[in-house]
Amino acid sequence: xxxxxxxxxxxxxxxxxxxxxxxxxxxxxxxxxxxxxxxxxxxxxxxxxxxxxxxxxxxxxxxxxxxxxxxxxxxxxxxxxxxxxxxxxxxxxxxxxxxxxxxxxxxxxxxxxxxxxxxxxxxxxxxxxxxxxxxxxxxxxxxxxxxxxxxxxxxxxxxxxxxxxxxxxxxxxxxxxxxxxxxxxxxxxxxxxxxxxxxxxxxxxxxxxxxxxxxxxxxxxxxxxxxxxxxxxxxxx
Amino acid sequence: xxxxxxxxxxxxxxxxxxxxxxxxxxxxxxxxxxxxxxxxxxxxxxxxxxxxxxxxxxxxxxxxxxxxxxxxxxxxxxxxxxxxxxxxxxxxxxxxxxxxxxxxxxxxxxxxxxxxxxxxxxxxxxxxxxxxxxxxxxxxxxxxxxxxxxxxxxxxxxxxxxxxxxxxxxxxxxxxxxxxxxxxxxxxxxxxxxxxxxxxxxxxxxxxxxxxxxxxxxxxxxxxxxxxxxxxxxxxxxxxxxxxxxxxxxxxxxxxxxxxxxxxxxxxxxxxxxxxxxxxxxxxxxxxxxxxxxxxxxxxxxxxxxxxxxxxxxxxxxxxxxxxxxxxxxxxxxxx
Numbered sequence: 001x002x003x004x005x006x007x008x009x010x011x012x013x014x015x016x017x018x019x020x021x022x023x024x025x026x027x028x029x030x031x032x033x034x035x036x037x038x039x040x041x042x043x044x045x046x047x048x049x050x051x052x053x054x055x056x057x058x059x060x061x062x063x064x065x066x067x068x069x070x071x072x073x074x075x076x077x078x079x080x081x082x083x084x085x086x087x088x089x090x091x092x093x094x095x096x097x098x099x100x101x102x103x104x105x106x107x108x109x110x111x112x113x114x115x116x117x118x119x120x121x122x123x124x125x126x127x128x129x130x131x132x133x134x135x136x137x138x139x140x141x142x143x144x145x146x147x148x149x150x151x152x153x154x155x156x157x158x159x160x161x162x163x164x165x166x167x168x169x170x171x172x173x174x175x176x177x178x179x180x181x182x183x184x185x186x187x188x189x190x191x192x193x194x195x196x197x198x199x200x201x202x203x204x205x206x207x208x209x210x211x212x213x214x215x216x217x218x219x220x221x222x223x224x225x226x227x228x229x230x231x232x233x234x235x236x237x
Numbered sequence: 238x239x240x241x242x243x244x245x246x247x248x249x250x251x252x253x254x255x256x257x258x259x260x261x262x263x264x265x266x267x268x269x270x271x272x273x274x275x276x277x278x279x280x281x282x283x284x285x286x287x288x289x290x291x292x293x294x295x296x297x298x299x300x301x302x303x304x305x306x307x308x309x310x311x312x313x314x315x316x317x318x319x320x321x322x323x324x325x326x327x328x329x330x331x332x333x334x335x336x337x338x339x340x341x342x343x344x345x346x347x348x349x350x351x352x353x354x355x356x357x358x359x360x361x362x363x364x365x366x367x368x369x370x371x372x373x374x375x376x377x378x379x380x381x382x383x384x385x386x387x388x389x390x391x392x393x394x395x396x397x398x399x400x401x402x403x404x405x406x407x408x409x410x411x412x413x414x415x416x417x418x419x420x421x422x423x424x425x426x427x428x429x430x431x432x433x434x435x436x437x438x439x440x441x442x443x444x445x446x447x448x449x450x451x452x453x454x455x456x457x458x459x460x461x462x463x464x465x466x467x468x469x470x471x472x473x474x475x476x477x478x479x480x481x482x483x484x485x486x487x488x489x490x491x492x493x494x495x496x497x498x499x500x501x502x503x504x505x506x507x508x509x510x511x512x513x514x515x516x517x518x519x520x521x522x523x524x525x526x527x528x529x530x531x532x533x534x535x536x537x538x539x540x541x542x543x544x545x546x547x548x549x550x551x552x553x554x555x556x557x558x559x560x561x562x563x564x565x566x567x568x569x570x571x572x573x
Contacts, residue, residue, distance in 0.1 A: 028463075090473060097467065097477040177473060178438065178465040178482070188466060191441025193336035 014196035015203065024200075029184065031204065038181030038208070041099055042171045045106035046164055052107075053114035054156075061122030061152070062144050070119045077112035082170055085109075090177040102174035109170060110163040117159025121152030150225050157220040164216060169209050172201075182208065296324035299523070302347030305333040306469045307551050307558065308404060308491060308544065312351035312515060314562030315535050320349075322572040323531040334442055334469070335360055343392050348523035349532070354381055354399050355511025356406075357518065359447055361388040372447070374511040381512050395524050397517040400536035402544050404491035405513035406448050409500040411478055422506040426485060427457040434462035438483035440469040448510055449487060456509045475500065491541055493549025515539060538569045 018024060025031050060066050082105050089101040125148045133147045172183030185201025188194070221229060299320055303313035310331060317327040330347060332338050339360065341347045355374035358381050362373045365388060373384040382399060389396050408423060415421070418429050426435065443449035444464055453459040467473040470488040475498050477483045488495060488502065490510075495502055517532040547565060550556040566572045 087473075091476055093476070093480065096480040097465070097473055097482045098480075175466065178467045178477060184466070188441045191334060191336070191466070192445050193340075 015199045018196045018200045034180060034182050034184055035204070035208065037179075038168070038171055038174075038183070038205075041102055041174050041179065041181055042106065042164075042168045044099075045103045045167055045171070046110055048103065048107040049110035049163065049167075050114060050160070053111045054118050057115045057118030058122050058144070058149070058152075058156075061119040061124075062140070062148060064123050067119070067123070070115060074112040074116035077108065077115075080108060082106065082109045083173055083176070086173055086177060097178050099174065099179055101177055102171065102179050105173070106167050106171060110167045113159045113162040113166070114156075115159075117162075118152070118156045121155030121159070122148045124155070125151035151228070153220075153224050154228060157216075157223065161213065161216045161220065165209050165213050168212055169205060172205055296326070296527070298326045298328065299349060299528070300347045301327055301329045302338045302341060302350045303329055303331045304335070304338060304469070305331065306471055306489070308489060308548050309351060310558045311544075311547050311551060311562055314559045315539070315566060316349055316351060316517065316532060317559075318563050318566045319531045319535045319571055320528070322566075323527055325528070325531075334440060336442060339364075342394055342518060342520055345393075345520045345522060348520045349528075350518045352396070352516050352518040353404065353513040354378065354385060354396075354516045355513045356448060357396075357516070358385040358388065359511070361385070361392065363447070365391065372511075376508055376512050378512045378514060382516075385516075389518065390521070393521045395519050395521045397519065397529060398533050398536055399514035399516040400539045401514065402491075402536075402539040402541045403512065403514045404489050404541070404544060405505075405510040407488050407490040407492070407502045407505070407510075408453070408485050409478065409488045409495060409502045410485050411481075412499045412501050414484060415501040415503070420501075420503060422504040423453070423457050423459070423509070424506050426503055427453075427459040430460040431458075434460040435484040436463050436465065436482075437461045437485055437487075438465045438467045438474050438477050439487035441466045443487060452509045456507050489548075491544040491548055492552070493545050493547075494552045497549075497553055515544075534571055535566075538571065 023030075027033065057070065060070055085108060086101055086105040089095045089104055090097050095101050095104065122144075129147050129151060130143060133143045138146065171181050172186055174181050175183030175187040182201055182205045185204065186198050189196070189198030189201060301313045301316050301320075303309040310329070313329045313331075317329055320327040327349075332341070332347075335357070338347065338350055339357075342350050358374040359372060362370050362384075373388070374381045378399060382396070385396055408426075410420060410426070418425075420426050420429060429435070437443070437450060437453075439449055443466075444451070446452075450461065450464060454461070465477065465483050467477055467483075467486070470486075470492055474483075474486040474488065475494065478486045478500060479498065485503075488500070490502065515536065517536060519528065519532070543565060547561050550561050551558050563572070
């Protein structure tokens with residue numbers, strides 16, 4: 001009975017055995033090492049994306065212009081297949097087979113949600129509050145920092161969370177070009193038709209994504225000004 | 238509540254119910270189960286072929302499975318061209334590696350695969366007799382063929398006459414690396430690796446394949462510092478070699494692009510690799526005399542030089558595999 005039939009009959013058996021095997025938790029190809037690689041690739045991609053998308057989206061939202069451009073970039077960016085971009089970058093000599101290919105492809109993937117949400121969050125911050133602030137004599141910069149940004153936190157945070165979870169889930173692609181991370185289990189499992197290995201990798205990625213989502217939700221709540229929190233009358237996210 | 242609201246909701250519910258019922262009726266299950274590798278488009282071709290009677294009428298649909306590298310696609314197209322001329326309706330599914338393709342061949346999801354004599358023999362050997370089975374493949378074509386026939390017949394596969402053309406695993410380094418360290422053979426590399434463990438690149442299954450990493454370690458005593466999972470002799474592997482991400486990478490002996498990429502294939506002086514002649518593997522229940530005749534004609538006419546030439550046209554000159562295959566078939570008089 002090969003591994004495939006075994007999975008159909010007893011799905012947890014071989015996978016449970018894989019998780020229980022201490023050899024899979026040690027060394028350079030064990031779960032902790034792969035997890036660190038995975039998160040490090042994701043982190044660098046996200047930092048790059050946020051460094052580009054957050055300031056740009058916030059500033060455009062503050063001046064309230066180029067809305068169509070931002071939406072278009074957002075839509076086009078989402079349409080770019082990350083896998084194809086990854087292979088193109090890996091086959092291109094200046095980047096080549098390296099973590100950089102995955103980081104760049106994932107950064108492109110991460111930009112649209114953050115850009116769109118920071119633009120919308122700042123632009124659509126309560127207009128009454130913005131007017132009052134200007135009426136009180138605040139400068140543009142003060143309006144941005146003291147009114148627009150705090151009010152935009154729920155929407156901007158939603159963009160950041162979406163982007164982060166998507167990147168962590170998609171960082172599995174790095175394994176397709178010789179990279180590390182949790183995708184290694186999935187790709188190697190597929191190459192060797194080792195279903196237990198593949199499923200274990202998939203389960204690990206799912207657990208990590210859910211965990212990150214929960215952590216970010218807690219961070220978002222902490223950063224949201226109290227009147228805007230979900231448990232307040234005004235909060236809606 | 239309002240009578241009209243109630244009516245609207247009733248209509249909506251009825252429409253939803255009707256839609257769900259139609260969807261359930263329309264999606265009758267095909268026989269195609271999840272061989273995990275199926276791409277979505279060819280899956281319909283596979284399920285059609287699998288649903289066809291186990292012994293297709295002469296000239297019926299035939300599904301050809303190809304591995305995930307250029308040469309396999311060329312070979313699949315050669316078979317497809319010859320089968321079309323013989324009155325069949327071939328379709329090609331491009332899959333990944335033997336771990337995926339061979340079970341599909343056993344079950345009849347694909348019916349024809351262009352295989353490699355020695356490697357297939359050892360693959361079936363390990364599958365039947367366990368990972369520590371004594372090797373049955375060797376450099377002797379006839380002896381290996383006899384072993385393969387026994388192993389294959391036991392799992393419902395028939396192998397036809399092997400071709401004179403052969404292609405086995407080969408390991409390449411960059412020209413610079415070879416010249417800097419005086420490397421011409423794999424033994425040279427093994428000697429070098431004793432004090433400088435080298436970085437190997439290859440397909441994901443390389444660490445578990447006897448003619449790949451384990452073979453190099455056991456037969457040559459080669460020391461590896463790490464393995465990077467790339468593709469089987471494809472552009473990623475060559476890119477990784479060129480940029481120095483790996484020291485030695487798996488390529489194929491009939492690869493058309495080795496010299497063009499400034500790579501050097503190290504000689505297999507201890508004959509780790511076996512006689513890997515191209516051989517057609519057919520699901521026994523799908524085999525007919527007409528099928529055999531068509532495929533044997535292709536095998537008999539194919540030479541290693543032809544393979545190298547066709548690989549070069551596809552990999553370097555970016556020609557279309559189907560076109561290249563058709564030109565070869567025409568030049569050999571196998572199709573009109």
